[in-house]
Amino acid sequence: MYDLLVQHGVAKALLGKSKQPYNITNNEWAEMDEREISAIQLCLADDVLFNIVLETTAAGLWTKLEKLYMTKSLTNRILPKRQLYSLRMKEGTSIVDHLNDFNTLLVQLQSIEVKLESEDKDITLLCSLPESWDHFVTSLSISSSETIEFDDLVASLLSEETRRRSHLETSTSEAMMVRGRSKERRSSRPSDSRSKSKGKKSKVNCWFRGKLGHLKKDC
Numbered sequence: 001m002y003d004l005l006v007q008h009g010v011a012k013a014l015l016g017k018s019k020q021p022y023n024i025t026n027n028e029w030a031e032m033d034e035r036e037i038s039a040i041q042l043c044l045a046d047d048v049l050f051n052i053v054l055e056t057t058a059a060g061l062w063t064k065l066e067k068l069y070m071t072k073s074l075t076n077r078i079l080p081k082r083q084l085y086s087l088r089m090k091e092g093t094s095i096v097d098h099l100n101d102f103n104t105l106l107v108q109l110q111s112i113e114v115k116l117e118s119e120d121k122d123i124t125l126l127c128s129l130p131e132s133w134d135h136f137v138t139s140l141s142i143s144s145s146e147t148i149e150f151d152d153l154v155a156s157l158l159s160e161e162t163r164r165r166s167h168l169e170t171s172t173s174e175a176m177m178v179r180g181r182s183k184e185r186r187s188s189r190p191s192d193s194r195s196k197s198k199g200k201k202s203k204v205n206c207w208f209r210g211k212l213g214h215l216k217k218d219c
Helices: 002-007 011-017 026-042 058-069 074-086 095-111 118-127 133-145 150-199
Strands: none
Touching: 026 058, 074 095, 095 150, 118 150, 133 150
16 A cells, blocks of 8 residues: 555655655645555455544554554454464466465565564465475475575476466367367268168069069169
8 A cells, every 4th residue: 555655655644744745735735645545445345444533644544544553462463363374265267366365365464574484485375285286396396405485486486377278279270180080970970871771772662563673662
């Protein structure tokens, strides 16, 4: 959210009225403060807005949010950690989507100054993968005798998903070609059998003239 305020050029108002630069007039400061309050409120859910509705300045609003949601209390540290350690990727989910969920929880922990070591992040991420990734995890564990940097692990996961997607597309294409050839064979068989049946003379005697292979409708 802070990055958004910086982008809008109103982050200075978070410092409070006492930190107003001399080159900014009171009217300009008041306008900046209003724009900042609006930008913050647009990023908040309704249940959060009820808790800060009485704040009239951007600095006061920001301080209130920090006290409510960014304190380093045990409760605020336990919840994101539990969510991180219990996070599981469902079969069929894109690794990109899963990494987004994983990194979101990491950012929440970092915002309250809870930092995980690279090895802890690696192990937690690998443990969150479904069974279809077991072979990848095993191969990675055997090939790596030392701790892998988290960014390198992410790159390996993205590369593996690209390889799997490419293999799936190739297999699907080959299967469609095989089905196409099978359909062509089946469609050619009836015409062969019909041509053979036409070439053979019937052994039925015509009851009208008594000729072999001659039917009454041909008389």
